[in-house]
Amino acid sequence: MDPHRPHLTSPSALFKSILAHRHLIFKLARMDVISRYRGSFLGLGWSFFNPLLLLSVYTFVFSFVFKARWGEGTGDSRSEFALVLFAGLLVHAFFAEVVNRAPALVLNNTNYVKKVIFPLEVLPVASLLAAVFHMVISIIVLATAFLALNGFFHWTVLLIPVVVLPLAMMMMGFAWFLSSLGVFVRDVAQTIGILTTVLLFMSPVFYPMSSLPVNLQWVMLLNPLTFIIEETRAVLIFGNLPNWAGLLTYSIISFICMWAGFVFFQKTRRGFNDVL
Template identity: 55%
Template sequence: MRNFPATPIEMAASLWRNRSLIHASVKREVLGRYRGSALGVFWSFFNPLCMLAVYTFVFSEVFKARWSGGGDSKTEFALLLFAGLIVFNLFAECINRGPSLILSNPNYVKKVVFPLEILPFVSLLSALYHVCISLSVWLTVYAILFGAPHITALLFPLIIIPFSLLIMGLSWALASIGVFLRDVTQFIGIIVTMLMFLSPIFYPASALPENYQRLLYLNPLTPVIEMSRDVLYWGKLPNFWMLLIYWITTVAISWLGFAWFQKTRKGFSDVL
Protein backbone atom coordinates (compact mmCIF):
# COMPACT_ATOMS: atom_id res chain seq x y z
CA MET A 1 0.00 0.00 0.00
CA ARG A 2 1.27 3.48 -0.88
CA ASN A 3 2.79 5.54 1.90
CA PHE A 4 1.84 9.21 2.21
CA PRO A 5 4.56 11.40 3.78
CA ALA A 6 3.34 13.62 6.59
CA THR A 7 6.33 15.90 7.13
CA PRO A 8 6.08 19.71 7.18
CA ILE A 9 8.26 19.79 4.04
CA GLU A 10 5.84 17.50 2.21
CA MET A 11 2.95 19.73 3.26
CA ALA A 12 4.46 22.67 1.38
CA ALA A 13 5.97 20.56 -1.41
CA SER A 14 2.63 18.95 -2.29
CA LEU A 15 0.94 22.31 -2.71
CA TRP A 16 3.78 23.57 -4.91
CA ARG A 17 3.96 20.33 -6.91
CA ASN A 18 0.25 20.47 -7.69
CA ARG A 19 0.04 24.24 -8.20
CA SER A 20 -1.29 23.95 -11.76
CA LEU A 21 -4.06 21.59 -10.68
CA ILE A 22 -4.87 23.84 -7.71
CA HIS A 23 -5.11 26.90 -9.99
CA ALA A 24 -7.43 25.10 -12.41
CA SER A 25 -9.58 23.74 -9.57
CA VAL A 26 -9.93 27.13 -7.88
CA LYS A 27 -10.83 28.80 -11.17
CA ARG A 28 -13.44 26.14 -11.90
CA GLU A 29 -14.91 26.44 -8.40
CA VAL A 30 -15.13 30.25 -8.44
CA LEU A 31 -16.61 30.42 -11.93
CA GLY A 32 -18.88 27.44 -11.25
CA ARG A 33 -20.55 29.26 -8.38
CA TYR A 34 -21.89 31.90 -10.77
CA ARG A 35 -22.30 29.77 -13.90
CA GLY A 36 -25.60 30.42 -15.65
CA SER A 37 -26.27 33.75 -13.95
CA ALA A 38 -26.59 36.89 -16.07
CA LEU A 39 -24.06 38.92 -14.08
CA GLY A 40 -21.61 36.08 -13.49
CA VAL A 41 -18.68 36.90 -11.20
CA PHE A 42 -19.98 40.45 -10.73
CA TRP A 43 -22.24 38.93 -8.07
CA SER A 44 -19.12 38.53 -5.94
CA PHE A 45 -18.96 42.37 -5.84
CA PHE A 46 -22.67 42.96 -5.34
CA ASN A 47 -23.08 40.47 -2.49
CA PRO A 48 -20.71 42.16 0.01
CA LEU A 49 -21.94 45.61 -1.05
CA CYS A 50 -25.56 44.61 -0.39
CA MET A 51 -24.66 42.95 2.90
CA LEU A 52 -22.79 46.07 4.04
CA ALA A 53 -25.90 48.14 3.33
CA VAL A 54 -28.14 45.66 5.18
CA TYR A 55 -25.86 45.52 8.24
CA THR A 56 -25.74 49.30 8.35
CA PHE A 57 -29.54 49.58 8.34
CA VAL A 58 -30.33 46.70 10.71
CA PHE A 59 -27.78 47.42 13.41
CA SER A 60 -27.74 51.22 13.28
CA GLU A 61 -31.43 51.90 12.63
CA VAL A 62 -33.30 48.88 14.02
CA PHE A 63 -31.06 47.93 16.96
CA LYS A 64 -29.58 51.43 17.43
CA ALA A 65 -26.20 49.82 18.02
CA ARG A 66 -23.07 51.91 18.50
CA TRP A 67 -19.46 50.86 18.85
CA SER A 68 -18.11 51.03 22.38
CA GLY A 69 -15.50 53.76 22.66
CA GLY A 70 -16.32 55.11 19.21
CA GLY A 71 -18.57 57.79 17.91
CA ASP A 72 -22.21 57.65 16.96
CA SER A 73 -21.50 57.19 13.27
CA LYS A 74 -23.68 54.54 11.65
CA THR A 75 -21.11 53.98 8.94
CA GLU A 76 -18.41 53.46 11.57
CA PHE A 77 -20.39 50.64 13.14
CA ALA A 78 -21.11 49.09 9.73
CA LEU A 79 -17.44 49.13 8.69
CA LEU A 80 -16.23 47.72 12.01
CA LEU A 81 -18.89 45.02 11.88
CA PHE A 82 -18.13 44.15 8.28
CA ALA A 83 -14.38 43.93 8.96
CA GLY A 84 -15.11 41.27 11.58
CA LEU A 85 -17.47 39.44 9.25
CA ILE A 86 -14.85 39.28 6.48
CA VAL A 87 -12.66 37.25 8.83
CA PHE A 88 -15.50 35.12 10.18
CA ASN A 89 -16.96 34.34 6.75
CA LEU A 90 -13.60 33.04 5.57
CA PHE A 91 -13.47 30.71 8.57
CA ALA A 92 -17.12 29.64 8.31
CA GLU A 93 -17.05 28.90 4.58
CA CYS A 94 -14.00 26.63 4.82
CA ILE A 95 -14.81 24.91 8.11
CA ASN A 96 -18.42 24.18 7.17
CA ARG A 97 -17.22 22.54 3.94
CA GLY A 98 -14.35 20.70 5.61
CA PRO A 99 -16.14 17.50 6.71
CA SER A 100 -17.65 16.94 3.23
CA LEU A 101 -14.57 17.62 1.10
CA ILE A 102 -13.75 13.93 0.65
CA LEU A 103 -17.32 12.68 0.91
CA SER A 104 -18.42 14.91 -1.97
CA ASN A 105 -15.58 13.69 -4.21
CA PRO A 106 -15.60 9.87 -3.90
CA ASN A 107 -14.33 9.41 -7.47
CA TYR A 108 -11.10 11.12 -6.53
CA VAL A 109 -10.59 8.43 -3.89
CA LYS A 110 -11.66 5.32 -5.78
CA LYS A 111 -11.10 5.80 -9.49
CA VAL A 112 -8.53 8.51 -10.01
CA VAL A 113 -4.99 9.01 -8.74
CA PHE A 114 -5.65 12.42 -7.27
CA PRO A 115 -3.72 14.43 -4.63
CA LEU A 116 -6.55 14.56 -2.09
CA GLU A 117 -4.52 16.77 0.22
CA ILE A 118 -5.04 19.78 -2.08
CA LEU A 119 -8.85 19.81 -1.66
CA PRO A 120 -8.80 21.91 1.56
CA PHE A 121 -6.38 24.32 -0.11
CA VAL A 122 -8.65 24.70 -3.13
CA SER A 123 -11.54 25.44 -0.77
CA LEU A 124 -9.41 28.01 1.09
CA LEU A 125 -8.26 29.83 -2.05
CA SER A 126 -11.82 29.98 -3.34
CA ALA A 127 -12.89 31.56 -0.04
CA LEU A 128 -9.89 33.94 -0.11
CA TYR A 129 -11.02 35.17 -3.52
CA HIS A 130 -14.26 36.34 -1.92
CA VAL A 131 -12.29 37.84 0.98
CA CYS A 132 -10.34 39.94 -1.53
CA ILE A 133 -13.57 41.11 -3.16
CA SER A 134 -15.17 41.94 0.21
CA LEU A 135 -12.01 43.74 1.32
CA SER A 136 -11.92 45.81 -1.87
CA VAL A 137 -15.54 46.83 -1.23
CA TRP A 138 -14.66 47.69 2.39
CA LEU A 139 -11.65 49.81 1.37
CA THR A 140 -13.63 51.57 -1.36
CA VAL A 141 -16.44 52.52 1.04
CA TYR A 142 -13.88 53.65 3.63
CA ALA A 143 -12.10 55.80 1.03
CA ILE A 144 -15.36 57.42 -0.07
CA LEU A 145 -16.47 58.20 3.50
CA PHE A 146 -13.21 58.94 5.32
CA GLY A 147 -10.47 59.38 2.73
CA ALA A 148 -7.42 57.25 1.99
CA PRO A 149 -7.21 54.04 4.05
CA HIS A 150 -4.53 53.78 6.74
CA ILE A 151 -1.08 52.62 5.66
CA THR A 152 -1.38 49.88 8.30
CA ALA A 153 -3.92 48.15 6.01
CA LEU A 154 -0.87 46.81 4.16
CA LEU A 155 -0.20 44.62 7.21
CA PHE A 156 -3.49 42.77 6.78
CA PRO A 157 -1.82 39.83 4.93
CA LEU A 158 0.44 39.26 7.97
CA ILE A 159 -2.73 38.60 9.94
CA ILE A 160 -4.71 36.60 7.40
CA ILE A 161 -1.88 34.24 6.38
CA PRO A 162 -1.50 32.53 9.79
CA PHE A 163 -5.30 32.48 10.06
CA SER A 164 -5.35 30.65 6.73
CA LEU A 165 -2.84 28.14 8.11
CA LEU A 166 -5.18 27.50 11.04
CA ILE A 167 -8.08 26.96 8.64
CA MET A 168 -5.98 24.57 6.55
CA GLY A 169 -5.04 22.48 9.56
CA LEU A 170 -8.63 22.25 10.76
CA SER A 171 -9.90 21.53 7.24
CA TRP A 172 -7.47 18.64 6.77
CA ALA A 173 -8.50 17.15 10.10
CA LEU A 174 -12.22 17.64 9.47
CA ALA A 175 -12.02 16.27 5.93
CA SER A 176 -10.55 13.06 7.33
CA ILE A 177 -12.86 12.76 10.33
CA GLY A 178 -15.89 13.48 8.15
CA VAL A 179 -15.22 10.31 6.15
CA PHE A 180 -15.40 8.07 9.21
CA LEU A 181 -17.92 10.01 11.30
CA ARG A 182 -20.72 11.52 9.23
CA ASP A 183 -22.31 13.33 12.18
CA VAL A 184 -19.37 15.71 12.35
CA THR A 185 -20.96 17.86 9.61
CA GLN A 186 -23.94 18.66 11.83
CA PHE A 187 -21.73 19.19 14.86
CA ILE A 188 -19.45 21.64 13.03
CA GLY A 189 -22.45 23.66 11.87
CA ILE A 190 -23.47 24.18 15.49
CA ILE A 191 -19.93 25.06 16.57
CA VAL A 192 -19.50 27.64 13.79
CA THR A 193 -22.80 29.30 14.70
CA MET A 194 -21.75 29.46 18.36
CA LEU A 195 -18.39 30.96 17.42
CA MET A 196 -20.12 33.72 15.47
CA PHE A 197 -21.66 35.04 18.69
CA LEU A 198 -18.68 34.16 20.90
CA SER A 199 -16.34 36.18 18.68
CA PRO A 200 -16.04 40.00 18.86
CA ILE A 201 -17.87 40.53 15.57
CA PHE A 202 -20.89 42.48 16.76
CA TYR A 203 -19.04 44.04 19.69
CA PRO A 204 -15.44 44.90 20.65
CA ALA A 205 -13.59 42.62 23.05
CA SER A 206 -13.09 45.64 25.33
CA ALA A 207 -16.86 45.80 25.92
CA LEU A 208 -16.66 42.67 28.10
CA PRO A 209 -15.42 42.53 31.71
CA GLU A 210 -11.73 41.73 32.03
CA ASN A 211 -12.33 38.15 33.22
CA TYR A 212 -14.51 37.43 30.19
CA GLN A 213 -11.99 39.06 27.88
CA ARG A 214 -9.44 36.40 28.85
CA LEU A 215 -11.93 33.68 27.95
CA LEU A 216 -12.80 35.44 24.71
CA TYR A 217 -9.16 35.33 23.62
CA LEU A 218 -9.21 31.54 23.90
CA ASN A 219 -11.35 31.73 20.77
CA PRO A 220 -8.87 31.55 17.82
CA LEU A 221 -10.97 34.04 15.84
CA THR A 222 -10.72 36.79 18.46
CA PRO A 223 -7.10 37.95 17.92
CA VAL A 224 -7.54 37.88 14.14
CA ILE A 225 -10.72 39.97 14.22
CA GLU A 226 -9.29 42.47 16.70
CA MET A 227 -5.98 42.87 14.85
CA SER A 228 -7.79 43.15 11.51
CA ARG A 229 -9.87 46.04 12.83
CA ASP A 230 -6.75 47.66 14.25
CA VAL A 231 -4.88 47.73 10.93
CA LEU A 232 -7.89 48.40 8.68
CA TYR A 233 -10.04 50.88 10.59
CA TRP A 234 -8.17 52.29 13.57
CA GLY A 235 -4.79 52.62 11.84
CA LYS A 236 -2.99 50.84 14.69
CA LEU A 237 -0.12 48.41 14.47
CA PRO A 238 -1.08 44.85 15.46
CA ASN A 239 0.15 43.33 18.69
CA PHE A 240 3.32 41.78 17.30
CA TRP A 241 3.90 39.47 20.26
CA MET A 242 0.39 38.10 19.87
CA LEU A 243 0.94 37.85 16.12
CA LEU A 244 4.20 35.95 16.59
CA ILE A 245 2.55 33.47 18.97
CA TYR A 246 -0.34 33.12 16.54
CA TRP A 247 2.04 32.36 13.66
CA ILE A 248 3.88 29.67 15.64
CA THR A 249 0.66 28.09 16.88
CA THR A 250 -1.09 28.04 13.51
CA VAL A 251 1.93 26.59 11.71
CA ALA A 252 1.92 23.75 14.25
CA ILE A 253 -1.85 23.21 13.91
CA SER A 254 -1.58 23.24 10.13
CA TRP A 255 1.09 20.55 10.14
CA LEU A 256 -0.76 18.41 12.71
CA GLY A 257 -3.92 18.55 10.59
CA PHE A 258 -1.94 17.58 7.49
CA ALA A 259 -0.20 14.73 9.34
CA TRP A 260 -3.54 13.38 10.58
CA PHE A 261 -4.96 13.55 7.05
CA GLN A 262 -1.98 11.72 5.55
CA LYS A 263 -2.01 8.98 8.21
CA THR A 264 -5.74 8.27 7.86
CA ARG A 265 -6.26 8.63 4.09
CA LYS A 266 -5.40 4.98 3.49
CA GLY A 267 -8.78 4.07 4.98
CA PHE A 268 -10.87 6.43 2.84
CA SER A 269 -11.48 3.95 0.05
CA ASP A 270 -12.62 1.25 2.49
CA VAL A 271 -15.29 3.53 3.96
CA LEU A 272 -16.43 5.14 0.71
Protein backbone atom coordinates in the same frame (compact mmCIF):
# COMPACT_ATOMS: atom_id res chain seq x y z
CA MET B 1 3.10 5.49 -7.58
CA ASP B 2 2.89 2.68 -5.07
CA PRO B 3 -0.60 2.76 -3.41
CA HIS B 4 0.73 0.85 -0.39
CA ARG B 5 3.59 3.23 0.31
CA PRO B 6 2.99 5.32 3.45
CA HIS B 7 2.22 8.94 2.66
CA LEU B 8 4.81 11.44 3.84
CA THR B 9 3.81 13.59 6.81
CA SER B 10 6.80 15.85 7.44
CA PRO B 11 6.48 19.65 7.24
CA SER B 12 8.69 19.62 4.15
CA ALA B 13 6.35 17.08 2.51
CA LEU B 14 3.44 19.40 3.25
CA PHE B 15 5.00 22.38 1.50
CA LYS B 16 6.45 20.28 -1.32
CA SER B 17 3.01 18.87 -2.08
CA ILE B 18 1.44 22.33 -2.24
CA LEU B 19 4.26 23.67 -4.38
CA ALA B 20 4.33 20.67 -6.72
CA HIS B 21 0.58 20.78 -7.28
CA ARG B 22 0.11 24.55 -7.27
CA HIS B 23 -1.27 24.61 -10.82
CA LEU B 24 -3.82 21.94 -9.95
CA ILE B 25 -4.78 23.82 -6.78
CA PHE B 26 -5.40 27.05 -8.69
CA LYS B 27 -7.41 25.19 -11.32
CA LEU B 28 -9.60 23.48 -8.71
CA ALA B 29 -10.11 26.77 -6.85
CA ARG B 30 -11.07 28.52 -10.08
CA MET B 31 -13.53 25.77 -10.94
CA ASP B 32 -14.98 25.99 -7.43
CA VAL B 33 -15.60 29.73 -7.66
CA ILE B 34 -17.00 29.63 -11.20
CA SER B 35 -19.30 26.68 -10.48
CA ARG B 36 -21.04 28.61 -7.69
CA TYR B 37 -22.20 31.33 -10.06
CA ARG B 38 -22.57 29.31 -13.27
CA GLY B 39 -25.92 29.93 -14.91
CA SER B 40 -26.69 33.11 -12.98
CA PHE B 41 -27.29 36.37 -14.83
CA LEU B 42 -24.55 38.34 -13.07
CA GLY B 43 -22.11 35.46 -12.80
CA LEU B 44 -19.02 36.39 -10.78
CA GLY B 45 -20.60 39.78 -10.20
CA TRP B 46 -22.52 38.21 -7.33
CA SER B 47 -19.25 37.79 -5.42
CA PHE B 48 -19.07 41.60 -5.36
CA PHE B 49 -22.75 42.48 -4.95
CA ASN B 50 -23.37 40.08 -2.06
CA PRO B 51 -20.94 41.77 0.39
CA LEU B 52 -21.91 45.19 -0.97
CA LEU B 53 -25.58 44.51 -0.23
CA LEU B 54 -24.79 43.18 3.25
CA LEU B 55 -22.67 46.21 4.09
CA SER B 56 -25.43 48.53 2.88
CA VAL B 57 -27.99 46.76 5.07
CA TYR B 58 -25.70 46.83 8.12
CA THR B 59 -24.99 50.53 7.58
CA PHE B 60 -28.70 51.38 7.40
CA VAL B 61 -29.85 49.21 10.30
CA PHE B 62 -27.09 49.82 12.82
CA SER B 63 -26.18 53.40 11.90
CA PHE B 64 -29.50 55.01 11.02
CA VAL B 65 -32.06 52.83 12.83
CA PHE B 66 -30.28 51.79 16.04
CA LYS B 67 -27.71 54.64 15.90
CA ALA B 68 -25.22 52.23 17.42
CA ARG B 69 -21.71 53.18 18.47
CA TRP B 70 -18.88 50.69 18.74
CA GLY B 71 -17.37 52.19 21.84
CA GLU B 72 -15.84 55.25 23.39
CA GLY B 73 -13.00 56.87 21.53
CA THR B 74 -13.81 55.29 18.18
CA GLY B 75 -15.10 58.39 16.44
CA ASP B 76 -18.47 59.97 15.77
CA SER B 77 -19.19 58.58 12.34
CA ARG B 78 -22.64 57.01 12.27
CA SER B 79 -21.44 54.45 9.76
CA GLU B 80 -18.42 53.32 11.76
CA PHE B 81 -20.33 50.63 13.64
CA ALA B 82 -21.36 49.00 10.36
CA LEU B 83 -17.77 49.06 9.07
CA VAL B 84 -16.38 47.60 12.28
CA LEU B 85 -19.12 44.96 12.32
CA PHE B 86 -18.48 44.05 8.68
CA ALA B 87 -14.74 43.65 9.35
CA GLY B 88 -15.53 41.06 12.01
CA LEU B 89 -18.10 39.32 9.85
CA LEU B 90 -15.77 38.90 6.89
CA VAL B 91 -13.21 37.13 9.10
CA HIS B 92 -15.89 34.81 10.48
CA ALA B 93 -17.30 34.20 6.98
CA PHE B 94 -13.83 33.26 5.75
CA PHE B 95 -13.42 30.78 8.58
CA ALA B 96 -16.96 29.38 8.29
CA GLU B 97 -16.77 28.86 4.52
CA VAL B 98 -13.68 26.66 4.77
CA VAL B 99 -14.61 24.77 7.94
CA ASN B 100 -18.26 24.14 7.01
CA ARG B 101 -17.32 22.70 3.62
CA ALA B 102 -14.40 20.62 4.86
CA PRO B 103 -16.30 17.51 6.11
CA ALA B 104 -17.83 16.94 2.67
CA LEU B 105 -14.77 17.64 0.52
CA VAL B 106 -13.68 14.03 0.12
CA LEU B 107 -17.25 12.72 0.14
CA ASN B 108 -18.15 14.98 -2.77
CA ASN B 109 -15.09 13.92 -4.76
CA THR B 110 -15.21 10.14 -4.51
CA ASN B 111 -14.09 9.88 -8.13
CA TYR B 112 -10.73 11.34 -7.09
CA VAL B 113 -10.40 8.81 -4.26
CA LYS B 114 -10.48 5.98 -6.81
CA LYS B 115 -7.60 7.55 -8.72
CA VAL B 116 -4.36 6.39 -7.11
CA ILE B 117 -2.27 9.19 -8.60
CA PHE B 118 -4.57 12.03 -7.53
CA PRO B 119 -3.18 14.12 -4.62
CA LEU B 120 -6.22 14.24 -2.33
CA GLU B 121 -4.44 16.56 0.08
CA VAL B 122 -4.89 19.46 -2.35
CA LEU B 123 -8.70 19.46 -2.07
CA PRO B 124 -8.79 21.43 1.23
CA VAL B 125 -6.09 23.78 -0.10
CA ALA B 126 -8.19 24.57 -3.17
CA SER B 127 -11.23 25.14 -0.96
CA LEU B 128 -9.22 27.57 1.16
CA LEU B 129 -8.04 29.42 -1.94
CA ALA B 130 -11.65 29.83 -3.14
CA ALA B 131 -12.55 31.29 0.27
CA VAL B 132 -9.59 33.68 -0.01
CA PHE B 133 -11.08 34.97 -3.28
CA HIS B 134 -14.37 35.83 -1.58
CA MET B 135 -12.58 37.41 1.38
CA VAL B 136 -10.50 39.62 -0.93
CA ILE B 137 -13.70 40.85 -2.62
CA SER B 138 -15.22 41.63 0.81
CA ILE B 139 -12.09 43.54 1.86
CA ILE B 140 -12.22 45.57 -1.36
CA VAL B 141 -15.87 46.43 -0.66
CA LEU B 142 -15.03 47.42 2.92
CA ALA B 143 -12.03 49.55 1.89
CA THR B 144 -14.09 51.25 -0.82
CA ALA B 145 -16.89 52.03 1.64
CA PHE B 146 -14.37 53.38 4.17
CA LEU B 147 -12.86 55.59 1.46
CA ALA B 148 -16.28 56.85 0.37
CA LEU B 149 -17.34 57.70 3.93
CA ASN B 150 -14.06 59.14 5.21
CA GLY B 151 -12.27 60.38 2.10
CA PHE B 152 -9.18 58.29 2.83
CA PHE B 153 -8.11 54.84 3.92
CA HIS B 154 -5.26 53.85 6.19
CA TRP B 155 -2.04 52.60 4.64
CA THR B 156 -2.12 49.76 7.18
CA VAL B 157 -4.72 48.07 4.96
CA LEU B 158 -1.71 46.74 3.07
CA LEU B 159 -0.83 44.64 6.12
CA ILE B 160 -4.04 42.62 6.00
CA PRO B 161 -2.34 39.60 4.32
CA VAL B 162 0.11 39.43 7.24
CA VAL B 163 -2.82 39.40 9.67
CA VAL B 164 -4.90 36.82 7.82
CA LEU B 165 -2.10 34.38 6.90
CA PRO B 166 -1.81 32.83 10.39
CA LEU B 167 -5.58 32.21 10.46
CA ALA B 168 -5.37 30.64 6.99
CA MET B 169 -2.70 28.22 8.23
CA MET B 170 -4.83 27.21 11.20
CA MET B 171 -7.89 26.79 8.96
CA MET B 172 -5.84 24.60 6.65
CA GLY B 173 -5.12 22.25 9.54
CA PHE B 174 -8.82 22.21 10.51
CA ALA B 175 -9.79 21.53 6.89
CA TRP B 176 -7.43 18.56 6.54
CA PHE B 177 -8.62 17.12 9.85
CA LEU B 178 -12.34 17.61 9.19
CA SER B 179 -12.23 16.46 5.56
CA SER B 180 -10.72 13.17 6.71
CA LEU B 181 -12.91 12.78 9.78
CA GLY B 182 -16.01 13.52 7.69
CA VAL B 183 -15.41 10.36 5.66
CA PHE B 184 -15.65 8.14 8.71
CA VAL B 185 -18.12 10.14 10.86
CA ARG B 186 -20.92 11.60 8.74
CA ASP B 187 -22.38 13.63 11.62
CA VAL B 188 -19.37 15.94 11.59
CA ALA B 189 -20.88 18.22 8.93
CA GLN B 190 -23.98 18.99 11.01
CA THR B 191 -21.94 19.48 14.18
CA ILE B 192 -19.49 21.87 12.56
CA GLY B 193 -22.34 23.98 11.18
CA ILE B 194 -23.67 24.47 14.71
CA LEU B 195 -20.22 25.24 16.13
CA THR B 196 -19.45 27.91 13.54
CA THR B 197 -22.76 29.60 14.34
CA VAL B 198 -21.90 29.54 18.04
CA LEU B 199 -18.48 31.01 17.25
CA LEU B 200 -20.18 33.93 15.49
CA PHE B 201 -21.76 35.04 18.76
CA MET B 202 -18.82 34.00 20.93
CA SER B 203 -16.46 36.17 18.89
CA PRO B 204 -16.17 39.97 19.17
CA VAL B 205 -18.15 40.48 15.98
CA PHE B 206 -21.24 42.30 17.27
CA TYR B 207 -19.58 43.75 20.35
CA PRO B 208 -16.08 44.89 21.40
CA MET B 209 -13.85 42.94 23.74
CA SER B 210 -13.98 45.87 26.14
CA SER B 211 -17.68 45.22 26.78
CA LEU B 212 -16.76 42.05 28.67
CA PRO B 213 -15.53 42.04 32.28
CA VAL B 214 -11.74 42.05 32.40
CA ASN B 215 -11.67 38.74 34.27
CA LEU B 216 -13.62 37.07 31.41
CA GLN B 217 -11.74 38.48 28.43
CA TRP B 218 -9.14 35.70 28.58
CA VAL B 219 -11.95 33.20 27.87
CA MET B 220 -12.81 35.08 24.69
CA LEU B 221 -9.16 34.99 23.65
CA LEU B 222 -9.32 31.17 23.61
CA ASN B 223 -11.51 31.57 20.53
CA PRO B 224 -9.17 31.29 17.50
CA LEU B 225 -11.10 34.05 15.70
CA THR B 226 -10.91 36.69 18.43
CA PHE B 227 -7.32 37.80 17.95
CA ILE B 228 -7.54 37.90 14.13
CA ILE B 229 -10.82 39.85 14.21
CA GLU B 230 -9.29 42.43 16.54
CA GLU B 231 -6.14 42.74 14.41
CA THR B 232 -8.16 42.96 11.19
CA ARG B 233 -10.10 45.90 12.59
CA ALA B 234 -6.86 47.48 13.79
CA VAL B 235 -5.32 47.60 10.31
CA LEU B 236 -8.48 48.12 8.23
CA ILE B 237 -10.58 50.49 10.35
CA PHE B 238 -8.44 52.14 13.01
CA GLY B 239 -5.15 52.45 11.13
CA ASN B 240 -3.08 50.79 13.84
CA LEU B 241 -0.13 48.47 13.37
CA PRO B 242 -0.79 44.83 14.24
CA ASN B 243 0.39 43.20 17.43
CA TRP B 244 3.58 41.67 16.06
CA ALA B 245 4.34 39.59 19.15
CA GLY B 246 0.79 38.26 19.18
CA LEU B 247 0.95 37.44 15.47
CA LEU B 248 4.20 35.55 15.94
CA THR B 249 2.73 33.46 18.76
CA TYR B 250 -0.46 32.87 16.77
CA SER B 251 1.58 31.86 13.71
CA ILE B 252 3.53 29.25 15.67
CA ILE B 253 0.32 27.74 17.05
CA SER B 254 -1.26 27.87 13.58
CA PHE B 255 1.68 26.06 12.00
CA ILE B 256 1.43 23.30 14.60
CA CYS B 257 -2.32 22.97 13.92
CA MET B 258 -1.73 22.92 10.16
CA TRP B 259 0.93 20.22 10.42
CA ALA B 260 -1.17 18.14 12.84
CA GLY B 261 -4.14 18.28 10.45
CA PHE B 262 -1.91 17.28 7.54
CA VAL B 263 -0.48 14.34 9.49
CA PHE B 264 -3.96 13.14 10.44
CA PHE B 265 -5.13 13.37 6.83
CA GLN B 266 -2.13 11.50 5.46
CA LYS B 267 -2.37 8.79 8.11
CA THR B 268 -6.08 8.14 7.54
CA ARG B 269 -6.44 8.61 3.77
CA ARG B 270 -5.64 4.96 3.05
CA GLY B 271 -9.03 4.06 4.59
CA PHE B 272 -11.04 6.39 2.33
CA ASN B 273 -11.41 3.86 -0.45
CA ASP B 274 -12.70 1.18 1.93
CA VAL B 275 -15.33 3.46 3.46
CA LEU B 276 -16.46 5.06 0.21
